[in-house]
Amino acid sequence: MSGGDIKLVGFLCNWCSYAGADMAGTSRMAQPAEMRIVRLPCTGRVNPLLVLKAFQEGADGVLVSGCHPGDCHYNEGNYYAHRRLELLSRMMAVYGIEPERFRYTWISASEGARWAETVTGFTETIRPLGRLNLAGGGARDDDHHQGPAAGSASPAEKR
């Protein structure tokens, strides 16, 4: 992985934020290179377990971005997303992950600059935190194995 040591994953809805990221590109807005974008139809498709899976597999930060409330292409997908993701962000500490490593935001197709700022800000937040060490969190190839997953901490097991 390039662009420094950390790995960031972005789950973006196709209609707003992905288009916003396209816009940032079309406008040639320089951004840090750690972000890897996964395109989805809607943030309502983002299963919290998918976010946790990303962390478990080695992501150091996960960003979810969709349409502004009221602007959802599917009318209400982002409201469901908001509820789930808000809950998820409050639960991060429980999973042993610094809450700053997870963020969700609303960026429209016309907000290229805002996307660029968000990526930059998010990357700069995670860089000082460094790699995520999921103690007892289970399999991660490039980390030391801490033995078998301790108790119920691993979301993967729960799944």
Add this chain to the structure above:
Amino acid sequence: MIPLSETLSQGRELVAEIEHRSGQKVADCYQCGTCSSTCAAADAFDYPPHMFMRLLQLGAVDRAMASTTGQLCYDCMTCSSRCPIRIDVADVIETTKNIADEQGIRESERGLRLFRNLFLKNVRRHGRLHEASLLAWFNLKSGKLTNDLSLVPLILRRKNVRIVQPRIKDRAQVRRIFQRAKERPRW
């Protein structure tokens, strides 16, 4: 003539201070004039409320601070209650005036300053205001000796009117209050 390049950069900090203290945004004002049209004192101001807001928008804070608007506005808040943008115009004016006071910008409305000072002095000394004393002192100090004298018999025909200055017991507490307000006029 307002040199905008200058005022907009030089006035920026003071406008920000006014906005911060009042919690209002001067840029919100769209100059509809509702505030002025409802203001019972607008005729007496050099700048009616909407123009006062405009001065702040243009960064011409000096002019706003020196205007009679702040001094003559008696804070009835009619403008604030009718503003279509919900700007608390009265608060913006009052805040600007207070900042002008702090900066020692001299009030041209001497009568009003005299009234306020005598009022507060009376309360500071005795804990309660005595309207008759206030009238007497104001007339004496302002030189308008017969001001409102015709009202005195009208007041005196009331029952129970206190002829002498009332005083509260715990004047020490009131002095402490004024002392604190003098040391720290704002929280």
Add this chain to the structure above:
Amino acid sequence: MVSTAYSYYPGCSLTSSATEYDISFRKVVEALGIQLDELEDWNCCGASPAPHHKAETLGVLLPGRNLHIAGASHDAIVAPCAGCYNRLKYAQYKLAGDQDIREQTSEVFQAEVRYQTEVLNIVQMLNREITPEALRERSQGRLANIRIGAYYGCLLTRPADILGFDSPRDPRKMRPLMEATGAEVPHFPFKTECCGSYMGLARKDILLKASHRIIEVAVSTGLDALVTACPLCHQNLDLRQEQINKAMGTSLRMPVLYFSQLIGLAMGISPEELELDALVVQPDMDRWLKGVA
């Protein structure tokens, strides 16, 4: 032990230029069988000259002291003066909303500040103690011959978010009790316009113009009287009515009553007891009470 009586905060005006407000209020309250305990050693609220506005110290400390005293003994404090009511509510709002202000205030008072006593104006209190139905029952249409205007002015309703009493654009809380007197209460377009406040001494010109407008509209609305709950408004509109006429070259006549005087009349208390003689512009009581045995 907290008393069930109201703590009563007359304020400075009610001891000098507005004693008829004090007397008539006490008469009404007495007739309703409610106990009033005058607030011990109360001080001036600071009125308009004490800087308040958002963060000014004096505007909290002066009324705060009264709140603090009342809090020791009473659940509710009633302030008939609209200005006093306004400042008490302001202080309460600041004290309730900001711990730092609470702490600093406690430091000045040398005691943990008590600020939670309920603050009531005269309209709120009387609405609580006598329903319009009950007043209608007592008044038996006593004032059926007259048309009166409810004049709210500024301090009773503004700023609405702090006072939370009534709409600042279209207040209506005085109306039910006023109508229960039997009188007609037509829409008074200037019910929220300012009378000129404390400008009387220093800038009479502004005040007289503003008050003149209110009286003029009251006359053209065909009112027999205005009713107010503010001594300053009363001073400007009644006490200065001659000055107004002189300055504007008019000969308007508009009696201005205190809310308590009107309610007292409806309850059958005599005009003399309610100190109606103290008014500069006298209402024609014979006509008002025509047909009352």
Add this chain to the structure above:
Amino acid sequence: MRIGVFVCQCGTNIAATVSTERVASAAMALRDVVHAESIQYTCSDPGQRTVIAAAHKYALDRVVIAACSPRMHETTFQRTMAQAGINPFMMEMVNIREHCSWIHSDMEVATEKAIDLVSMGVAKVRGQTPLFSSHVPVVSEVLIIGGGVAGIQAALDIADAGMPVTLVERGPTIGGNMARLDKTFPTLDCSSCILTPRMVEVKHHENIRLMVNSEVEQVRGYIGNFEVDIRKKATCVDEEKCTGCQICEQKCPSEAPDEFNAGVGETKAISIAFPQAVPLVASLRKEYCRLYIKGKCGICKKVCPADAVDYEQEDELHTEKFGAIVVATGYELFDWRQAYPHYGGGLYPDVITSIQYERMLSASGPTGGHIQRPSDGAEPKEIVFLSCVGSRDESIGRPLCCKVGCMYIAKQAILTREHIPDSRTYVFYMDVRAGGKGYDEFYRRAQKEAGAVYLRGRVGKIYPRGGKLVVMGADTLVGENVEVEADLVVLATGIDAAAGAGSLAQRLNIPYDQYGFLSESHPKLRPVETTTGGIFLAGACQGPKDIPETVAQASAAAAKVIVLLSHDELETSPMIAEVNHMRCIGCFKCREVCPYHAIEEQGLRDGRRVAVVIESLCQGCGLCTVACPPSVISLRGYTDNQLIEEVTAVLR
């Protein structure tokens, strides 16, 4: 599994910062990749031919194209796949331009990132299965909701194209707000002269079925196949029999408010809205009828020469099928009375609204075209117009501009001078918005020819004095307060969405804003579409509009409908949800979250109740996949496994 990877150089757009050769060779190392190459312009004809040739040569069954945004060229390359004999959905695009080469400058960093992105694409396409679009037949009938000028225009356009139209109108006549106008700006055309012929055309058009006094109750189905319940309300008058003679109205003893004339004058409980109403049929409003209030009357039935009055008439419920729906529910005027107590709140009879004034201007209106003060019937000489009453006023929750107020005030000022030559008009305004063709000239004409006194400022208070109204305003240009002693005050009230627009939107499953205006799919490029396929918008239901704009949008919506219904069948996207019936537990959580009501309950032979996706309704948002407790719903093209593979491809 044989995957081909094509890395586009996009001229120098990509190649300047990403080494496409290195990306291609790195791709060769990925599992199941049998071919990778770099192409200069992949989307060009030669580029596509190169892809097709390679597909044949290497017997590819999956393809990854690393190029620009899929939002740009996904359909292009899906077509290429079809030409190459590969299922179009077995292709994954990787965005190494907008998300890589254009935002990074370091070649090393950008190339590494591009390699990562390609491995994600490869991982995802490995989990892909062929998908096939299905086709649904299209009902060729069209429903238009609302019979104002927008609905009329759309109905006529579509009907002229040969498609059957049902025009549903809530009120007793079509014509909408435009029928209430006297003249129109900036040409001063007589409104009814231009509108009523169109209304009659609707009535007689062989392809249009007109349903007045009718409302849409429920909408089921999907694009091409809507099923709609329409309630035709009982009006106690048989539409077929009524001849519009108005004898019933003349004899009816029950007075009723005249809604068509905005309360200027009264009408009867049984009446015809206005003389040019279409259909010209009386209707009875029970809430004002003596028979229904007091239980005794029946005069209208006795006097009707056509025997058309039928007190027993009941509501009719029609269920019809439509292929497309045009919503044209229009606007209504803001009710100012609560919001502006300082203008009297409705207590002063001589403070009226602009539509009331309009009705007075109209020769066929209740005053026969005479401007009269409601208080005493006198002809006013000093008339004050207030703009933005209920517009651009945040304090009452209406920050929006009504868009037509400035112009209709100018029109009314000009007409006032024509009606009362010795009158004087005043216009309090904040800005004059005259941005249409001929509009600015028209507003200037109000000043120059009609002598209207324009005052820049808002009015703070209106109160009565000696039979006149004192209007206290500010002239912000001179910085002083001004006062007018007016005979009549006309409030240019703002525009609200029609009452019930929000609840109709809910029934149609289309979004709307906080003011009840219906939302278009895209403000620039899809201005008449909604986010629900097959439902289109026309006119002021979408936001304040003037007549030319409304008509233009109605024709645009009609064109969209005609395009849609010109096909016998519709292709549906296969990227939709799918339930694994074996493992479905029948909890129907999916049905609760589905914005499109695309989940239905189905009984299996073993007695279990399971969820089934209605393919033509599903829009592929994937909300259900997350809501499903046992995770047995998958979204084709975005399955859990695919997404996990995509993410982990670069993390591991």
